[in-house]
Amino acid sequence: MGLDDIKARIAKAEKSAGRHVGDVQLIAVSKVQPLDRVVSVLEAGHRLFGENKVQEAQGKWPDLKDRFGGVSVHLLGPLQTNKAKAAVELFDTIHSLDREKLARKLADLAQARGSSPDLFVQVNTGEEPQKAGVLPAETEAFVASCRAMDLPLAGLMCIPPAEEEPSLHFALLRKLSENVGLTGLSMGMSGDFETAVALGATHVRVGSAIFGERTYG
Numbered sequence: 001m002g003l004d005d006i007k008a009r010i011a012k013a014e015k016s017a018g019r020h021v022g023d024v025q026l027i028a029v030s031k032v033q034p035l036d037r038v039v040s041v042l043e044a045g046h047r048l049f050g051e052n053k054v055q056e057a058q059g060k061w062p063d064l065k066d067r068f069g070g071v072s073v074h075l076l077g078p079l080q081t082n083k084a085k086a087a088v089e090l091f092d093t094i095h096s097l098d099r100e101k102l103a104r105k106l107a108d109l110a111q112a113r114g115s116s117p118d119l120f121v122q123v124n125t126g127e128e129p130q131k132a133g134v135l136p137a138e139t140e141a142f143v144a145s146c147r148a149m150d151l152p153l154a155g156l157m158c159i160p161p162a163e164e165e166p167s168l169h170f171a172l173l174r175k176l177s178e179n180v181g182l183t184g185l186s187m188g189m190s191g192d193f194e195t196a197v198a199l200g201a202t203h204v205r206v207g208s209a210i211f212g213e214r215t216y217g
C-alpha cells in the first residue's frame, strides 16, 4: 500500500518548501477502487477520502463511516443540481462549486438544514472548453456572489490540463486565491502533488499513487 510512502513524500515536500510538516491535508481518492483497498487504508488509520460521484459514494461511505469513526469524505467531481441534496447529506466538503445555479441550490439547502459542507470554487485554469470550473477572469465575481449567499468558502480548486506544466496552473490558482482572500488550495494529484505542495497546496488529492491503478470494468 502506498499510503506511508505518499505521506513521507508530502512531509519531505513540506520541509523543502519551508512549511510545517502536517500542514497539507492528504485526500485519498478512493473512486472506483475495490473495497478491500479502501478498507486497508482505513485500517492504516487514514480518515480523509475523496470521491468523484455522488451515487458511487452513497453506495460505499455510509457503511464505512459507521464501521470506522471520524471519517471525512470530500466530493471532487462535478455536481449536478439535482444531486446537491444527496451530496450535502454525505460529504463534508465539496471541491466542485463551479456555477451560479449550483451556488444558489447549495445556499437554499444550507438555509433549510442550518449547515453546509465547506466549499471550494473550482477554477478552470487552463480555460479548457470541456472542463468544469469558472474561468480565472470570472473568479473574483463568482466568489463575491457566493459570499453574498453566505456560503462557507474554504478556497479554490483546479485540475490542470493533462499536457501542460502543472506548476503554472498551481501558481495561477494561488494568485487568484490571494486576490480573493481565500486560504484553501485544493491542487495536486498522484503525478504532481509535490509540486503543488511547493506552491502552497493545502489539500492534495491523491488516488492511484496510494491505491494502485484504477481499473474501470
Ligand SMILES: *Cc1c(COP(=O)(O)O)cnc(C)c1O
Pocket (backbone or CB within 6 Å): 029, 031, 052, 076, 077, 159, 189, 190, 191, 205, 206, 207, 208, 209
Ligand atoms: C481522480 C481524481 C484525482 C486523483 O487522481 P490520481 O491521478 O489517481 O491521483 C484527483 N482529483 C480529482 C478531481 C479526480 O477526479
